[in-house]
Amino acid sequence: GVLAILFTLGCYAWRLLKTTPSNEIRIVASTVFLTTVGIAMNGTSSSPFNSVFLGYNFFLLAGAAMTAYQRQRTLASPAQAE
Numbered sequence: 001g002v003l004a005i006l007f008t009l010g011c012y013a014w015r016l017l018k019t020t021p022s023n024e025i026r027i028v029a030s031t032v033f034l035t036t037v038g039i040a041m042n043g044t045s046s047s048p049f050n051s052v053f054l055g056y057n058f059f060l061l062a063g064a065a066m067t068a069y070q071r072q073r074t075l076a077s078p079a080q081a082e
Helices: 002-019 023-042 052-076
Strands: none
Touching: 002 023, 002 052, 023 052
C-alpha cells in the first residue's frame, strides 16, 4: 500500500519536473520527487512518518504537485480531459 503511494507520487512528481515550464513548479516537483526517494530509502530501516512535521509537509507538497500536474494536462489537452 505505502510503496504504491510513494511510487505513484514519485512518478507524477518526475513527470511534472520534466514537463512544466515554470521554475517554481519545477522546484516543488523536484522537492517532492527527492523527498519521496528519501522516504522510500529511509522506510526500509524505520518509519519515516513518525515525524509529524515531515508527514504534514510532505503530503502538502505532494498534493500541490499532483494538482499542478493535473492542471497542466487539462490545459494542454482539453479534449482528453472530458
